[in-house]
Amino acid sequence: MDRARPGLMLPETPAILEVRLAVRSWLRYWSGPVAVALSGGADSLALTAAAAAEAPEVVALVVDHGLQSGSAAVAATAAWQATALGCVDARVLTVTVGTDGGMEAAARRARYDALRDARGESAVLIGHTLDDQAETVLLGLSRGSGPRSIAGMAPWDAPWGRPLLGVRRSVTWQACGDLGIAAFEDPHNVDDAFSRVRLRREVLPLLEDVLGGGVAQALGRTATQVREDSQVLDALAVDLLHSAGAGDDLSVTVLTDVPPALRRRTLRLWLLRNGAKGLSDKQLRLVDDLIGEWRGQGGVAVSGAPDGARLVVGRRRGRLVTELEWSLRNDH
Structure with a gap:
């Protein structure tokens, strides 16, 4: 028209x-x-x-x-x-x-x-x-x-x-x-x-x-090619997120053998849905290590929690979970 x-x-x-x-x-x-x-x-x-x-x-x-x-x-x-x-x-x-x-x-x-x-x-x-x-x-x-x-x-x-x-x-x-x-x-x-x-x-x-x-x-051509590839990976990440849980926690078993690039996209999507903001590459890789390089390490703090708290990702009984950890304040 x-x-x-x-x-x-x-x-x-x-x-x-x-x-x-x-x-x-x-x-x-x-x-x-x-x-x-x-x-x-x-x-x-x-x-x-x-x-x-x-x-x-x-x-x-x-x-x-x-x-x-x-x-x-x-x-x-x-x-x-x-x-x-x-x-x-x-x-x-x-x-x-x-x-x-x-x-x-x-x-x-x-x-x-x-x-x-x-x-x-x-x-x-x-x-x-x-x-x-x-x-x-x-x-x-x-x-x-x-x-x-x-x-x-x-x-x-x-x-x-x-x-x-x-x-x-x-x-x-x-x-x-x-x-x-x-x-x-x-x-x-x-x-x-x-x-x-x-x-x-x-x-x-x-x-x-x-x-x-x-x-x-x-x-400009590079941007277009990367964007098109990213759209495919993002769609795969959405499907994988639903398979792994898509709620407050994620199945480690479902994500263990997934290629790291796709796994990190899935983790990023899950974290954003659970309130994370401004995720850095370092934070995302540390969260990914809770699956791909698991050694019993502690949780990973990411941004997005309310004032006075931090959002922490941990591994519990074969699942990834997010928790709020509140700092101690001296009101005196």
Whole structure:
């Protein structure tokens, strides 16, 4: 079905057509209402223009983090640009950014919370590009975070859609130029205090130069391949979890002869369902040792317990169990 809005015309330049084709391809898998997360930057502006041309009744959601002088004016300009590009509505969402985890992480949480609250039944399209995907994969590799980080961002992770993961950032900038619209450049995007900025400005260009180009595309392909493999392993882990117990405890016997990679995925899923948060690779491997390297060792503490307690995984009578251990407090 052709979802394009009749009468909404954009210049047919190579950059604009590439962005439109990416959005059109993504929309084949989504038939519901659409919102666009618009920052006023080139990526989200190009995405907004393409979405307004390809989908009916697009709403723009503009988050004002209030972190910089003049942020309200930037948000208002972005909202005006959205309606000029054909969005049926543009709403500015003003948020308060906390401090937990650093400014970047706190701003991300505030942004996504606001978008989630405002979206209604709409999928929210986000302007992450191939360059963003390559940066995410490199950051995951540097942290040794395993395949979940290397898998990068998914094109669809309900309610978030990312149609531009195959489009270079240079294309979105060119598309904005072809449209004659001025994109806002967030000062944080050129601040070398952020690791991602240095990856963008120094590391990726160097890799492209040393390796003869195509690095971002190769990292994007790697992310896709790892994500597809991970989806298969995750499905197997769900089945194995049901076989091993899926409740408050797990059968050691069922898990003993399972390949460690699949066993750890199953344990991770079980722990998350039992309240664990922020599991590290070290913690997960220590829990796995309660099965694969059992020597009568004690329990393994993982994060996720209430204040004053810790969540501990132990082995009891051939089963893995979770328990809360409360620390002693001196109230005097």
